[in-house]
Amino acid sequence: MKLSLWTIGKNHEPYVKAGIDDFTKRLSRYFPAEWQILPVPRNAATMAEPELRRREGELVLDWLKPDDFLVALDERGKMLSSEGLAAFLQQRATESTRHIVFLIGGAFGLDPAVLKRAQLQWSLSALTFPHQLVRLLLAEQLYRACTILRNEKYHHK
Numbered sequence: 290m291k292l293s294l295w296t297i298g299k300n301h302e303p304y305v306k307a308g309i310d311d312f313t314k315r316l317s318r319y320f321p322a323e324w325q326i327l328p329v330p331r332n333a334a335t336m337a338e339p340e341l342r343r344r345e346g347e348l349v350l351d352w353l354k355p356d357d358f359l360v361a362l363d364e365r366g367k368m369l370s371s372e373g374l375a376a377f378l379q380q381r382a383t384e385s386t387r388h389i390v391f392l393i394g395g396a397f398g399l400d401p402a403v404l405k406r407a408q409l410q411w412s413l414s415a416l417t418f419p420h421q422l423v424r425l426l427l428a429e430q431l432y433r434a435c436t437i438l439r440n441e442k443y444h445h446k
């Protein structure tokens with residue numbers, strides 16, 4: 290099962306890049322994992338928020354393959370414990386999901402059409418985080434979930 294981590298916007302900022310690289314490398318020991326940074330639509334600066342969200346949404350829907358399992362990160366989504374995330378990965382692997390796409394939205398969040406396409410809308414917290422920090426949290430939480438699945442010493446309760 291492959292894990293893709295998609296985000297819209299700029300490259301990883303240096304203040305999070307080292308951590309993202311580290312956790313993504315660790316995560317790759319369990320599942321093939323890669324980042325995809327989708328480009329911001331042209332003329333984004335001149336677009337109103339709903340238009341930008343819609344254009345970004347079209348891009349995402351274009352990139353997705355029909356059998357991709359989409360997890361949209363959204364603060365209004367379902368909250369999971371780390372054990373819950375581990376159970377989710379286990380279930381997807383058991384059900385022979387080939388590819389999970391974890392999607393982080395741009396500055397104005399995700400388009401309703403993308404949220405509708407998602408099989409899971411996942412909230413990390415009721416707080417709103419900047420998308421650069423969400424990248425780091427996502428990589429770390431996926432790695433943590435994998436260590437839980439393998440009973441490895443990383444996650445302490």
Ligand SMILES: C[S@@+](CC[C@H](N)C(=O)[O-])C[C@H]1O[C@@H](n2cnc3c(N)ncnc32)[C@H](O)[C@@H]1O
Pocket residue numbers: 361362363364365392393394395396397398399411412413414415416417418419420423
């Ligand atoms: C700056 S936030 C966008 C906030 C936007 N105003 C909204 O209401 O969605 C950028 C992206 O980071 C992710 N994000 C931020 N906080 C999050 C949270 N608590 N849980 C899950 N994802 C979050 C989401 O994918 C969001 O689209």
